[in-house]
Amino acid sequence: MTFSILAQDLNTGAFGAAAATGSLCVGGWVLRGDSRAGLSASQGAAPSPMWGEDVLDRMRAGEDAKAALDAVVGVDSGREWRQLAALDRRGGTACHTGEQNTPWRGSLIAPGLVVSGNLLTGPEVLEALRNTHLNAAGTLAERLLAALTAAEAAGGDTRGLQSAALLVLSDDAPPLSLRVDWSEEPITALHNLYRRSQTGDYAAWLPSVPTRSDPERGYA
Numbered sequence: 001m002t003f004s005i006l007a008q009d010l011n012t013g014a015f016g017a018a019a020a021t022g023s024l025c026v027g028g029w030v031l032r033g034d035s036r037a038g039l040s041a042s043q044g045a046a047p048s049p050m051w052g053e054d055v056l057d058r059m060r061a062g063e064d065a066k067a068a069l070d071a072v073v074g075v076d077s078g079r080e081w082r083q084l085a086a087l088d089r090r091g092g093t094a095c096h097t098g099e100q101n102t103p104w105r106g107s108l109i110a111p112g113l114v115v116s117g118n119l120l121t122g123p124e125v126l127e128a129l130r131n132t133h134l135n136a137a138g139t140l141a142e143r144l145l146a147a148l149t150a151a152e153a154a155g156g157d158t159r160g161l162q163s164a165a166l167l168v169l170s171d172d173a174p175p176l177s178l179r180v181d182w183s184e185e186p187i188t189a190l191h192n193l194y195r196r197s198q199t200g201d202y203a204a205w206l207p208s209v210p211t212r213s214d215p216e217r218g219y220a
Helices: 025-028 050-059 067-072 125-137 140-153 186-197 200-208
Strands: 002-008 017-022 031-032 036-043 084-089 093-097 106-110 113-118 163-170 174-182
Touching: 002 025, 002 036, 002 084, 002 125, 002 140, 002 174, 002 186, 017 025, 017 031, 017 140, 025 031, 025 163, 031 050, 031 163, 031 186, 036 050, 036 113, 050 067, 050 084, 067 084, 067 093, 067 125, 093 106, 106 125, 113 125, 125 140, 125 186, 140 163, 140 186, 163 186, 174 186, 186 200
Parallel strands: none
Antiparallel strands: 002 017, 002 113, 017 163, 031 036, 036 084, 084 093, 106 113, 163 174
16 A cells, blocks of 8 residues: 655765655554654554554664564564564664565665565556665755655555655654655655645754754754
């Protein structure tokens, strides 16, 4: 039902995630993150709302992505209907894809990067998602948005798209969490929302927001 990407900027340590799907509210369902732990994407035919949080809890406690994912997946009797991707603080990655998810389904993994999806037109969707992110220029957010655009152009979700989301987390910056819960062109709408978030009063206010590295930051 969904394609998603979890990525770490290996230069800055920042984490970024993006997802799109042919149903509503992909950001609320799929993406979870914590700059102290990493990222997760819980999706699939019957996605578990708990999986994404549980794997983050384990990574926050020090487990790597694979150990955390294996622990969460292994005790769930419904795991064949679900898909879970994880990226830990050190760039480690893991993904589980249950066999009951609708083809095409699968994942691609590299250091600091995991892309996954199900109910896709084919493997070319994930290839476009991965390759575009790796080769695109710009900020982490801009590279993720470019990757979503390329994945849609490669075929995307077999039903078309209704929602899209972007999440960027860093110890040194306020969180960026953008969601288009429904649109006839959700990736275009997400691009437009991102541009608005980088200009005007909203962008001017962001430097006053506390961060993990500067928790007492405020107005000068």
